[in-house]
Amino acid sequence: MRNKSLGSNLNLVSLVQECQREDRRAQNLLYDHYKRKLFGICLRYAGSTPEAEHIFQDAFVRIFDHIQELKNPESISSWIKSIVIRTAINHYHREIKPGKELSSLDQVEQEPEDDTFPDIVGQLEMEALVQAINQLPAGYRLVVNLYLIDGYTHMEIAEMLNISEGTSRSQFSRGKSALIKKLVQKGFNHYEHIRQNP
Amino acid sequence: MSTSGKTHDDGLRGLLRDRFEDFEPEAPELFNAIADSRLTAAKQAVRRFVPGIIAVMLLLVTHPLDDRFLPQEINTGRIEEQAYPAEPALHTAVDQLIGRNEGSRTASRNDNRATRRVTFAEAGAPGQSAAEPMAAITDGDLPAPGSAPDYTPLLPPAMQFSSGLVARPVAAAKDERQEESPVKMRKGRLSVHGALGVNYTQYLLTVLPQENMSIGDLSFPDPGEKVNWRLQGSLGINYDKWQLRLTYQEFTQKLSFLENRGNVEVAYSGAGDYTITPVTVQVSSEKNFRVAGLYLRRIQPVKSTGLYIGAGAGYLAGLKGEHQGIWGQAFAGHHKRLSPTMDFFYETQFNYSFRPFRLADPSLTFRPYQVGLSAGIRWNRGNR
Structure with missing residues (x-):
C-alpha cells in the first residue's frame, strides 16, 4: 500500500477518524492514498475499464457512507479492500444476466x-x-x-x-x-x- | 482435488498474488464525482422525507384539528334557544311524545358526571307536575338510546345535533409528551443516550358508540394555552440501529363542549305551534397526565448526511395508574459528532396513543397525538 502522503500508521488512523467526522479534505486524502490499489482490484474484477470505473466509484461511495461503522481504524486497509470486493460482487449480481x-x-x-x-x-x-x-x-x-x-x-x-x-x-x-x-x-x-x- | 492439483493451485496462487501485490495502475480522478454522488443521494433522501415530515408537523402545530374537521351539525356553534314554528308533522310527533297533555312540565335530573337538564315545556298549561314527564322518560315513552325518532332533520341547522353514534375527531387541548433519540448507530456497538425536550399535544375525541349522545360547540383552551408544550425526557441504550429507551412525558387534556343526549324542550304556544329546543349541557374537563414507559425504536440513517429517520412503539403507563397502553412513534432527526465518543442529536417526533384515555365523563374518550422536539447527547462506548 502506498504511503507517500501518510508517514505512519498513526496518521492513517487520524485520517480515518477525520473521515468519520465527514471531513471532506480527509476524504480526499484517503481517496488519493488508496485509489491506485483499489482501482487495480476493480480492474481485475471487471470485464472492462469503464466497468472497473463504475465499480470503483460505487465502492468509494460505500466506503465514505459506512466508514463511521469501522470500529478499528487500524484495519482500514483490509476493510476498504473487502468493501471493493463486495461492491464488485454486488455489481456482478446486479448487472450480469x-x-x-x-x-x-x-x-x-x-x-x-x-x-x-x-x-x-x-x-x-x-x-x-x-x-x-x-x-x-x-x-x-x-x-x-x-x-x-x-x-x-x-x-x-x-x-x-x-x-x-x-x-x-x-x-x-x-x-x-x-x-x-x-x-x-x-x-x-x-x-x-x-x-x-x- | 488431487495432491498435485492442490499443489499446482497453491503455486499459481502464490505467483498471481505476488504479481498483483503491487499492482497499482493509474486511477481515474473521480473524487468529485463520488462526493457529488453522495450529496445527490443525501439530497434525494432529504427531498423525499424531510419536507413531508416538516409539513405535517407544521400543520399539526399551527392548525390543530379544529371545528373545520367536525361534522357540520356540530360545527354550527352555540345553540340558541330560539322558537321556531313547528311543522305539521312535528305536531304529530310532539303530540305522541307528550300524550296530548296540556300544560307545562319540567323535569330535571342530575347525575354524578355533569349537570344535565331534561325539560319539557308546553305553553298554556301551568301547574303541571314535574313527575309526569319524568315518568314518561323512565317508562320509555321517550326514545330509547339508539332507536329514538330523530327530530333533528326538522330543526334548523343551528339546532341540529346528530343523535347517531359517530366517532368525532375533535380537537382542543394541549399536552405533551415524550422524547426522542439519536442517531446513526455503529454496527455492533453499544451506546447510551439521554434527551430532553417538549411535546405539543392534541387529541381525537370519541363518543362511545353505546351512548345516545352528540356534542357540539367544542372549544379549545384559551388562546394563550392553545400551544401547549410540556416536558418530555428519556434515557436509553442503542445497539446498531435499535434503541431501547425509558421515556417520561407529561401532558394536559383540556376541553369544553355542549352535550346533547337526544333531549328536547317543547313549548306549546297555544295557537297550534310548538317551539322545540334541544337540551344541552355545558361540559368542561381538564386533567393532567404523567406517563412513563419503554420504547423500542428502529433508526435508519440517511446516507452520510447525519440525518436519520425511524419509527418505534412503546408501552406507557400513567404514574397514577390512570392509563396503560401502546404508543407509536415516527421521528426524524440529525446528529453531529462532537468527539469520537460523543454525539449531539436533535429530533422531531410524532407520537400517537393507540389506546384511548378516559375523560371524567365516561361517555367520551380521547386519544392523544403529539408533535415533539428534543435534543440530547449520546455516548458511544468503546469508541476512540
Whole structure:
C-alpha cells in the first residue's frame, strides 16, 4: 500500500477518524492514498475499464457512507479492500444476466494443466495478465479472483456468492482452465512479438 | 482435488498474488464525482422525507384539528334557544311524545358526571307536575338510546345535533409528551443516550358508540394555552440501529363542549305551534397526565448526511395508574459528532396513543397525538 502522503500508521488512523467526522479534505486524502490499489482490484474484477470505473466509484461511495461503522481504524486497509470486493460482487449480481452467464460457462472447455503456465505468468506484462482475466466469463472471473488472488476459501466464496461450495470449486476449476488457455495464447503471442522485434 | 492439483493451485496462487501485490495502475480522478454522488443521494433522501415530515408537523402545530374537521351539525356553534314554528308533522310527533297533555312540565335530573337538564315545556298549561314527564322518560315513552325518532332533520341547522353514534375527531387541548433519540448507530456497538425536550399535544375525541349522545360547540383552551408544550425526557441504550429507551412525558387534556343526549324542550304556544329546543349541557374537563414507559425504536440513517429517520412503539403507563397502553412513534432527526465518543442529536417526533384515555365523563374518550422536539447527547462506548 502506498504511503507517500501518510508517514505512519498513526496518521492513517487520524485520517480515518477525520473521515468519520465527514471531513471532506480527509476524504480526499484517503481517496488519493488508496485509489491506485483499489482501482487495480476493480480492474481485475471487471470485464472492462469503464466497468472497473463504475465499480470503483460505487465502492468509494460505500466506503465514505459506512466508514463511521469501522470500529478499528487500524484495519482500514483490509476493510476498504473487502468493501471493493463486495461492491464488485454486488455489481456482478446486479448487472450480469444469469442466462447469459450460464451460456458462457458452457462454452468453456476444460484444458489440461500446463506446466509452462507459471513461467508465462511470471513473464507476462501486467497489462496482458489483467486482460486475460478480464476476458474470462464474469462468473469464472469472480471465483478466480476471489480464490487465486485474494485468498478466499471455497467456503467463504460460496457464502459470498450465495452458491454451494461444490459450485465454487467447479467454477474455479473451469475458470482456471480458461485462464490458462488465454495466458498460454498470450504468452505465445508475446514470444512471437519478441522474436519478430528483437 | 488431487495432491498435485492442490499443489499446482497453491503455486499459481502464490505467483498471481505476488504479481498483483503491487499492482497499482493509474486511477481515474473521480473524487468529485463520488462526493457529488453522495450529496445527490443525501439530497434525494432529504427531498423525499424531510419536507413531508416538516409539513405535517407544521400543520399539526399551527392548525390543530379544529371545528373545520367536525361534522357540520356540530360545527354550527352555540345553540340558541330560539322558537321556531313547528311543522305539521312535528305536531304529530310532539303530540305522541307528550300524550296530548296540556300544560307545562319540567323535569330535571342530575347525575354524578355533569349537570344535565331534561325539560319539557308546553305553553298554556301551568301547574303541571314535574313527575309526569319524568315518568314518561323512565317508562320509555321517550326514545330509547339508539332507536329514538330523530327530530333533528326538522330543526334548523343551528339546532341540529346528530343523535347517531359517530366517532368525532375533535380537537382542543394541549399536552405533551415524550422524547426522542439519536442517531446513526455503529454496527455492533453499544451506546447510551439521554434527551430532553417538549411535546405539543392534541387529541381525537370519541363518543362511545353505546351512548345516545352528540356534542357540539367544542372549544379549545384559551388562546394563550392553545400551544401547549410540556416536558418530555428519556434515557436509553442503542445497539446498531435499535434503541431501547425509558421515556417520561407529561401532558394536559383540556376541553369544553355542549352535550346533547337526544333531549328536547317543547313549548306549546297555544295557537297550534310548538317551539322545540334541544337540551344541552355545558361540559368542561381538564386533567393532567404523567406517563412513563419503554420504547423500542428502529433508526435508519440517511446516507452520510447525519440525518436519520425511524419509527418505534412503546408501552406507557400513567404514574397514577390512570392509563396503560401502546404508543407509536415516527421521528426524524440529525446528529453531529462532537468527539469520537460523543454525539449531539436533535429530533422531531410524532407520537400517537393507540389506546384511548378516559375523560371524567365516561361517555367520551380521547386519544392523544403529539408533535415533539428534543435534543440530547449520546455516548458511544468503546469508541476512540
